[in-house]
Amino acid sequence: MNTNAFRKLSYGVYIVSAWDNGRATGCTANSAMQITSTPATIAVSINHNNYTNKCIQDSGRFAVSILSEQSDPSIIGTFGFQSGETVNKFDSVAYELKGYMPVVKDSCAYIVCEVIDKMETETHTVFLGKVVDADVLSDQDPMTYAYYHNVVKGKSPKNAPTYIPEAQESKATEKWVCGICGYVYEGDTPFEELPEDYTCPVCKQPKEIFVKK
């Protein structure tokens, strides 16, 4: 597996913010996407280790501030490389209230959401938010992760899904191959001894379809 393929996925650069018992906080995120149009919903993925995750769980609301290519790149560092538990990130970044939520002033649009569902993964929570307020703040182009990476020369914080550690794996292959999808059988039971109703786990075609290679 070549994890560099993940770098070809396109993202924006966002500040996901929430209230922490009356104090505004937030974190940098790349993973936000619209899920449905009516009613409008947005999904964001936030690491369990991000203090913002806890704040969203507690308050049930989050705001996505969409940074533009002209946004001050230091905002990304302020929100991305330190914890909102110990630092008042909004002390150095101006915000205004939109849909009752703190939104970064220096952004080109914002979307305020009410959490209506979530999905847990090993390291991140995917929050599904129903949009309760949204507006465009400027006609500047949104900053893409590629722009940030290539132009601003940013780096992913460790908690980001886009973070890539050094190690990569490879795998070995063997003999019986599905004639439709090319799936290679690698089970412990010899292929010949598999039951006659065995089917390809990928394309569901019957055992006869397999060829020895």
Place this chain on the structure above:
Amino acid sequence: MNTNAFRKLSYGVYIVSAWDNGRATGCTANSAMQITSTPATIAVSINHNNYTNKCIQDSGRFAVSILSEQSDPSIIGTFGFQSGETVNKFDSVAYELKGYMPVVKDSCAYIVCEVIDKMETETHTVFLGKVVDADVLSDQDPMTYAYYHNVVKGKSPKNAPTYIPEAQESKATEKWVCGICGYVYEGDTPFEELPEDYTCPVCKQPKEIFVKK
């Protein structure tokens, strides 16, 4: 609420493919994002009405082909504006087997996933996939939705979360619109004066398909 804010979210342009009982099929999607890095997982959002949704549910696997700026834009129309239930989309789009899945040849990277979780919304399923194979196919820049919209002048298919009904789009007085994919002709030559063999640059349908609006 100003839904134009949603247009400031950044996306790529992807073909999400699956096996349909031994037949390769798929659909165009914008909504794909990495959720975790170890183990690597990817979320994609697919409309309930897309036949590909059923195929992913049945087979438990999907592939994401990441289109590049150089990819033939007609691929987007082929996979985005017709149903895989009735059309063999891969008949006109070359694919190769990667991780036992059909992957669009004319793309810059692919990611193959095994479904490990999902979240239902009113119109879309968010599939969470564990990455089982991934690779970079070319060093071309990935196509972003903004590039597609601004350069290729594409439009969202109706099933896409990024779809915005006609009423909210900025309106010109009179325009020629492709009856299949909704592409709006904006060339300098008056539409009537275009050669008879003119075809829609997105879905490749003939001139007669265009309607005046």
